Amino acid sequence: MTSQNPVFIPGPTNIPESIRKACDIGTLDHRSPAFARLFKPAVAGVRRVLNMGDAGEVIILPSTGTGGWEAAISNTLSPGDTVLAARFGMFSHRWIDMCQRHGLNVEIIETPWGQGAPHAAIEAALRADSAHKIKVVLATHNETATGVMSDISAIRRAMDAAGHPAMLFVDGVSSIGCVPFDMAGWGVDIAVAGSQKGFMLPAGLAILGVSPKALAAMETATLPRCFFDFKDMIRTNAAGGYPYTPAVGLIAGLARAIELLEDEGLDRVYARHRRLSEGVRRAIAAWGMKPCAVSPDLHSQTVTAVVVPEGCNGTDLVQLAAQKYDVAFGVGLGEVAGKVFRIGHLGSLTDVMVLSGLAAAEMCMADLGWPIKLGSGVAAAQDYYRLNAG
């Protein structure tokens, strides 16, 4: 039997039935008005989810989150330009690596894994840059490797306090659509999302919000770009089309995903993610374990990296869960490989579904001889969910 279990990885997330059906459309001429009818609501919906107001442009590329990063830098920067980034997990690391491979000069603020974006150090680095060499501050909103959510508004305040004109690019791949995102309010110049996390779609789209300031930067940026060129995209989108064949099924699914999010109500979607994550943390505490995020203000509402007891290996749990129970959890990546396992609690999930994931994790721990009592974490989460039901 094909597994009917939900996945508990931090992406790709579970795809609701109605989104799967929405993606399943017959061949459609992407140069016809029928495509524009499908595309426009998706773009308008992304604008609302990102809180962009009327400013800037939404860009939807056939790609993934990683391609969204590449598009962000290649459209706005030139070889040798300096960007500022903190490294505190696998995803912030990969973005830095990509910038270096593009010939950019990355000023890196090394930050222990489990901590968040270091606002004070960012402010200090910007103050020290009196020549304004730093063109962009890169921020990973939700570091999916460690389950750390950083405060983007605090980064904006640090930038303003330093009086620095750099742009702010935010990786929101594992946060957008799950937690509030205020592109206009936080002064974000490029926000990057992917289809397969908060938008509950299959992988295949990079979804970006681009501010007027980032659009202006395109005029002088000389990094090579073609497939990802925003200009071609903006020009053809304005006429209801694409510079090449769009991923029509995924775009239809995206429009449906936004309907689902807005039917539930974005505030309720965000409240659900807060509630789900708190139940997971209660369970972890009952197991006598801790999240990798070092303080409560950094706790991610979409993924928790659980630090496993001394002598235990988080990867063993993930492998056993897949083999024996057909349940997917996330392994630890990079510096925290083996030291954590990750529970994704984002996208199409309910309290009851999360309880099943916690129960499966407990069965694996018992099978592996880890020092926990079956039912302890589930009971703690049950108590929280029952008293805080949405």
Ligand SMILES: *Cc1c(COP(=O)(O)O)cnc(C)c1O
């Ligand atoms: C998943 C993820 C990515 C990479 O996205 P892909 O769609 O796999 O390319 C980048 N950043 C963060 C924070 C992520 O969670």
